[in-house]
Amino acid sequence: MKVAALLVLLPVLALALVKTKSAPSRSAAVTAAAAPAASGTLTRGPYLQKAASNRMTIRWRSSASVIGRVRFGTTSASLNLIADGASATTEHIVELTGLAASTTYFYSVGSAADTLAGGTDFYFTTSPVPGTAVSTRVWVLGDAGTATVNQTAVRDAFYTWTGAQVPNLVLQLGDNAYNSGTDAEFQNAVFNIYPTMLRKVPFWSCLGNHETAQATAFVDTYPFFSIYTMPTAGECGGVPSGTKHYYSFDYGNIHFVCLDSMTASRAANGAMATWLQSDLASTTARWIVCFFHHPPYTKGSHNSDTETELTQMRQNLLPILEAGGVDLVLSGHSHCYERSKLIDGFYATPTLATSGTFKSSGDGRTTSTGAYLKPLTGPRDHFGAVYAVAGSAGQATSWTGGSTALVNPTPHPVMFASLLRLGSMVIDVSGNRLDASFVNSSGVVDDTFTVIKQGAADSDGDGVADAFEIANGMNRFDPSDASLDTDHDGLTALAEYLFGLNPGVPDRYSWSSARNAATGFHEITFPTLPQRVYQVFWSDDLATWHPGSVQVSGDGTTKLWIDDGTVTGTAPGVTARRFYRVQVGNGP
Amino acid sequence: MAVSHRAEIFAHGTSHERIESASREIASRPDDASLYLRRGILQLEYGDWRACLLDVDEAERRQTQDLGAGFVRARAQAAGGFFADANASLDKFLAVHPAHAGALIQRARVFGALGKKAEAAEEFVRAMSHVSQPEPDQVFELAALLCAAGREADALAAIDRTLKATPGVPSLVECGVRIEMGLGNFDGALRRIAEAISAATIKEPLMARRAAVLAQAGRVTDSLAAWRELQARLAALPAVQRESHAMSSLSERARHAIGALTALHP
Numbered sequence: 001m002k003v004a005a006l007l008v009l010l011p012v013l014a015l016a017l018v019k020t021k022s023a024p025s026r027s028a029a030v031t032a033a034a035a036p037a038a039s040g041t042l043t044r045g046p047y048l049q050k051a052a053s054n055r056m057t058i059r060w061r062s063s064a065s066v067i068g069r070v071r072f073g074t075t076s077a078s079l080n081l082i083a084d085g086a087s088a089t090t091e092h093i094v095e096l097t098g099l100a101a102s103t104t105y106f107y108s109v110g111s112a113a114d115t116l117a118g119g120t121d122f123y124f125t126t127s128p129v130p131g132t133a134v135s136t137r138v139w140v141l142g143d144a145g146t147a148t149v150n151q152t153a154v155r156d157a158f159y160t161w162t163g164a165q166v167p168n169l170v171l172q173l174g175d176n177a178y179n180s181g182t183d184a185e186f187q188n189a190v191f192n193i194y195p196t197m198l199r200k201v202p203f204w205s206c207l208g209n210h211e212t213a214q215a216t217a218f219v220d221t222y223p224f225f226s227i228y229t230m231p232t233a234g235e236c237g238g239v240p241s242g243t244k245h246y247y248s249f250d251y252g253n254i255h256f257v258c259l260d261s262m263t264a265s266r267a268a269n270g271a272m273a274t275w276l277q278s279d280l281a282s283t284t285a286r287w288i289v290c291f292f293h294h295p296p297y298t299k300g301s302h303n304s305d306t307e308t309e310l311t312q313m314r315q316n317l318l319p320i321l322e323a324g325g326v327d328l329v330l331s332g333h334s335h336c337y338e339r340s341k342l343i344d345g346f347y348a349t350p351t352l353a354t355s356g357t358f359k360s361s362g363d364g365r366t367t368s369t370g371a372y373l374k375p376l377t378g379p380r381d382h383f384g385a386v387y388a389v390a391g392s393a394g395q396a397t398s399w400t401g402g403s404t405a406l407v408n409p410t411p412h413p414v415m416f417a418s419l420l421r422l423g424s425m426v427i428d429v430s431g432n433r434l435d436a437s438f439v440n441s442s443g444v445v446d447d448t449f450t451v452i453k454q455g456a457a458d459s460d461g462d463g464v465a466d467a468f469e470i471a472n473g474m475n476r477f478d479p480s481d482a483s484l485d486t487d488h489d490g491l492t493a494l495a496e497y498l499f500g501l502n503p504g505v506p507d508r509y510s511w512s513s514a515r516n517a518a519t520g521f522h523e524i525t526f527p528t529l530p531q532r533v534y535q536v537f538w539s540d541d542l543a544t545w546h547p548g549s550v551q552v553s554g555d556g557t558t559k560l561w562i563d564d565g566t567v568t569g570t571a572p573g574v575t576a577r578r579f580y581r582v583q584v585g586n587g588p
Numbered sequence: 589m590a591v592s593h594r595a596e597i598f599a600h601g602t603s604h605e606r607i608e609s610a611s612r613e614i615a616s617r618p619d620d621a622s623l624y625l626r627r628g629i630l631q632l633e634y635g636d637w638r639a640c641l642l643d644v645d646e647a648e649r650r651q652t653q654d655l656g657a658g659f660v661r662a663r664a665q666a667a668g669g670f671f672a673d674a675n676a677s678l679d680k681f682l683a684v685h686p687a688h689a690g691a692l693i694q695r696a697r698v699f700g701a702l703g704k705k706a707e708a709a710e711e712f713v714r715a716m717s718h719v720s721q722p723e724p725d726q727v728f729e730l731a732a733l734l735c736a737a738g739r740e741a742d743a744l745a746a747i748d749r750t751l752k753a754t755p756g757v758p759s760l761v762e763c764g765v766r767i768e769m770g771l772g773n774f775d776g777a778l779r780r781i782a783e784a785i786s787a788a789t790i791k792e793p794l795m796a797r798r799a800a801v802l803a804q805a806g807r808v809t810d811s812l813a814a815w816r817e818l819q820a821r822l823a824a825l826p827a828v829q830r831e832s833h834a835m836s837s838l839s840e841r842a843r844h845a846i847g848a849l850t851a852l853h854p
Binding site for chain 1: 605629630633634635689690723724725726727728729750754755756757758759760762763788789790792793828829831832833834835836837838839840843847
């Protein structure tokens with residue numbers, strides 16, 4: 001087994017070596033002829049960017065200008081692979097490509113002459129193959145960049161809370177470095193605060209208003225864009241955006257979308273909106289998480305009913321996101337924690353409780369009113385999304401109107417939770433389940449909610465899955481068509497769907513009941529389909545029906561139930577007559 | 589001289605709190621022109637262009653060096669709908685800072701608002717000459733101005749230049765398709781989509797776009813074939829992809845389109 005794994009791994013690693021060493025720069029050749037230059041000291045990083053299943057970008061800053069070198073390998077004792085930077089610089093950006101998915105690599109950074117940083121704590125794990133369902137932890141930091149004890153308290157609380165479970169990625173919701181997003185401020189508020197996390201977990205960020213010092217010009221000259229390396233060409237999943245301002249990437253079965261609510265056009269027909277439509281139309285990921293700085297719903301230190309960026313994101317971008325099946329939208333800007341119920345269509349200004357639809361008004365907790373449920377298959381537009389404002393990772397200020405109460409006295413109408421408390425969010429995704437937690441600066445979880453995906457989409461709630469309605473020319477927004485029998489075979493469209501029949505062709509469900517001559521028992525066989533539940537009933541008088549089998553979930557195979565008298569009390573041959581029926585219903 | 593509007597007094601908190609903080613700083617240093625300008629920018633960000641103009645007046649009255657107040661004044665005037673005044677302010681500002689891309693873009697927008705379509709397009713082209721790698725958002729705006737000035741060919745050329753540097757960006761592809769369609773040049777639109785399909789990893793959304801354009805071009809038979817080709821491709825996808833939201837939605841569109849086209853031309 002170990003040999004087989006090694007045989008697979010070696011060509012992949014060899015490819016990484018070839019790709020990164022394939023184009024040595026002229027300056028590299030000159031340096032190679034002389035003694036290699038030393039890097040001086042490490043002044044920033046290392047930190048990870050642009051992560052995917054087959055690549056990782058490693059960045060760091062050195063005091064001396066040299067050609068950076070990353071040594072890496074799958075054990076800390078054997079960093080047998082090398083990737084060099086393109087030219088001498090103090091700002092090192094080295095891309096490792098051709099990596100194996102879901103694989104941990106250890107690394108060191110430095111130059112040909114020295115190693116500035118490395119060891120057993122310098123490692124990263126590549127993303128899973130896109131589409132793969134793996135347990136994923138995401139740490140969400142909004143407006144963290146105060147470089148104060150508030151920020152470190154939130155950090156330390158999360159580190160203690162998560163323990164040995166290192167998150168797979170970190171989302172920064174903007175305002176990462178107060179006050180103007182200068183390089184020095186980023187050093188203080190990001191690189192000096194999270195050094196151990198930055199070296200092993202990729203940080204992805206959107207642009208906040210403090211990254212631009214409030215400027216709204218759509219340019220790349222803000223220090224933010226020199227510090228982060230974004231996937232502009234779709235190299236980490238999603239479609240190319242052609243810009244650092246907004247982009248998307250995949251992690252397993254989650255598609256992440258980062259938008260620029262600060263400087264990009266927020267028009268419904270603008271470049272960002274047009275790209276977003278294409279991106280959402282192309283992803284087949286099970287989960288869609290979007291993040292941008294300005295919250296579409298808030299009554300925190302900002303008011304989403306009166307401020308331009310917030311209003312425009314809500315009115316112009318949210319319809320695209322919700323039509324695209326978004327599950328969770330994360331924002332900052334307001335220095336508080338607010339979390340909505342499962343909602344859809346709240347686009348109006350001002351936002352009233354009647355502006356849209358509450359797909360669930362519960363708390364989304366499995367221990368209380370239940371998780372928020374969304375369909376697993378089929379078109380998932382407008383089944384609801386949760387909107388969270390997590391802008392208190394560095395400070396908690398006040399509510400709209402000036403109150404500093406722990407709970408907002410006049411909360412936003414779509415919100416379930418509104419807390420003025422320092423903290424950060426954690427998103428855990430495992431298969432068809434998403435759990436979110438708000439971990440405050442004392443390490444206490446103040447809020448949780450769960451979204452579970454199950455069953456087939458059924459937009460009109462008539463029991464017939466949308467996919468079946470689409471495939472058979474029905475209207476997935478009209479519940480009355482479930483009772484039609486267009487092929488006049490005595491079965492409604494709902495029955496045809498449950499049995500897996502064709503509503504346009506007279507046909508029957510092919511189950512059977514037969515006596516086994518050898519045993520004398522009656523054998524009931526019936527074909528099954530996924531997302532259905534089946535149960536056999538029996539009767540001796542056609543009036544009173546009793547459950548025979550237990551309820552079983554369909555899986556595409558034919559099931560068998562034998563009446564040997566155990567359940568029915570008497571063997572079939574003893575009674576004069578016995579009737580059976582198979583009941584089919586929608587299942588998870 | 590490069591004009592910067594980086595501010596150090598943008599304290600945390602709400603916009604009102606930040607403005608109040610700026611006001612307190614002005615109270616302590618009432619002769620500092622830069623403070624008025626910074627508060628003016630805050631006022632403008634908060635949507636109060638009148639208050640911004642008052643602060644710009646105060647800043648200009650006190651300034652001993654060029655702080656770029658003219659550009660802020662122009663933005664406030666434009667926000668208030670005083671486009672002729674904004675134009676005059678930008679003329680003065682650009683006379684001193686002729687390569688200020690932001691001001692050139694602002695003047696192009698002002699020209700557009702004044703109905704000077706040709707000047708707006710030309711000004712934006714001039715602004716883009718100072719940008720090494722145009723962003724999709726800028727190309728969108730440039731293309732809109734050029735089309736408004738009747739220069740669709742120049743708009744398409746600008747899109748193609750950007751696509752050459754950043755291939756496969758769907759927003760730019762779509763922008764080009766819309767312009768071609770506006771000109772009635774369906775073959776041009778289809779050529780652009782075909783190029784995008786060949787380069788795309790996920791081809792299905794673009795296949796749907798192609799089928800829709802064929803229908804709009806009146807090529808019903810070709811459109812039906814394109815929708816059916818898409819249907820066949822969707823049917824061949826693994827279940828986990830086929831049952832995704834995106835592919836289910838495309839399947840629904842294909843089904844509806846085929847039904848409608850078949851009804852039109854049975």
